[in-house]
Amino acid sequence: MKGHVKPPEEVLAAFRVTVPEWIATTAIASLWKVSRAGGGAAVLKYYGARGMGSEASGFRFLQAAPESCAAQVYDLRPDAALVEWLEGPSLADVAIAGEDEMAARELVRVASGLHPGTGQAPEGYPRLEDRFDALFHLRPAPSCAAGGKAAIAACQTLARDLLDAQVDVRPLHGDLHHGNVMKTPRGFCAFDAKGIVGERTYELANAFRHPYGDPDLIRDPLRIGMLADLWATGFAVDRQRLLQWAAVKCALSIAWRSKGRLAQDAELDLLAALLYCASGPGGARV
Numbered sequence: 001m002k003g004h005v006k007p008p009e010e011v012l013a014a015f016r017v018t019v020p021e022w023i024a025t026t027a028i029a030s031l032w033k034v035s036r037a038g039g040g041a042a043v044l045k046y047y048g049a050r051g052m053g054s055e056a057s058g059f060r061f062l063q064a065a066p067e068s069c070a071a072q073v074y075d076l077r078p079d080a081a082l083v084e085w086l087e088g089p090s091l092a093d094v095a096i097a098g099e100d101e102m103a104a105r106e107l108v109r110v111a112s113g114l115h116p117g118t119g120q121a122p123e124g125y126p127r128l129e130d131r132f133d134a135l136f137h138l139r140p141a142p143s144c145a146a147g148g149k150a151a152i153a154a155c156q157t158l159a160r161d162l163l164d165a166q167v168d169v170r171p172l173h174g175d176l177h178h179g180n181v182m183k184t185p186r187g188f189c190a191f192d193a194k195g196i197v198g199e200r201t202y203e204l205a206n207a208f209r210h211p212y213g214d215p216d217l218i219r220d221p222l223r224i225g226m227l228a229d230l231w232a233t234g235f236a237v238d239r240q241r242l243l244q245w246a247a248v249k250c251a252l253s254i255a256w257r258s259k260g261r262l263a264q265d266a267e268l269d270l271l272a273a274l275l276y277c278a279s280g281p282g283g284a285r286v
Helices: 009-015 053-064 091-096 100-114 128-136 146-164 200-204 221-234 239-258 268-277
Strands: 017-025 030-036 041-046 073-077 080-084 169-172 181-184 187-190 196-199
Touching (some): 017 041, 053 073, 053 169, 100 181, 100 187, 128 196, 146 239, 169 200, 196 200, 221 239
Antiparallel strands (some): 017 030, 073 080, 181 187
């Protein structure tokens, strides 16, 4: 979506909101801070005639999640969503400010809160395995370094093994990381869900790549080991399997950026660190 596509007056009227203030524009939507009729702010995400597409399942996930750890979805229609305004700071801000372990503990608390009991019914959500086509079809360019080729090949094999033997399959937030969790008066809450169905362990896989604002921190093997220890215990999942999912998620992000042909990528060194830590049950423990 190009430009600041202002939501039509009829959308504002339907959601009973006023004074739209542009926040950001994504590939398929424009985001606006608005004032609600009953007082307080909200985020209006306007998609237009093309609709919200695959993002619809993310709103469904948030609607079904406990309010104690998820942004409230106030209203939905095919072309727009009205969501709770989260003042912040985000857990990314907390980690970058020097409280990385505290942020990690809050993140696993939120993750656990999003998955109470047996979870939501899985019907109707897109499947995790369908997201990995880009990785399976990624091919190295002639200029790709040998280490990068080997890391991607290893992750292609590992991803197939993990996807073929998923455990505790359920609806997931699908993009849970430090930047998608914000502070509210009731505690830290997740937002911007993707809404997919897959292995529960995958829920924290992408968080090893965050916060984006501190590249040296996320590449530290001891930090990776600390997160694996903390999250495996706090989320009650297998530590090595969690690290394996973290590696294949990093490889998947590289594949998305590479658009089918890998030459070089800024996260290949991070991928190598994650693969090293995932290589054995005792890898990079603190």
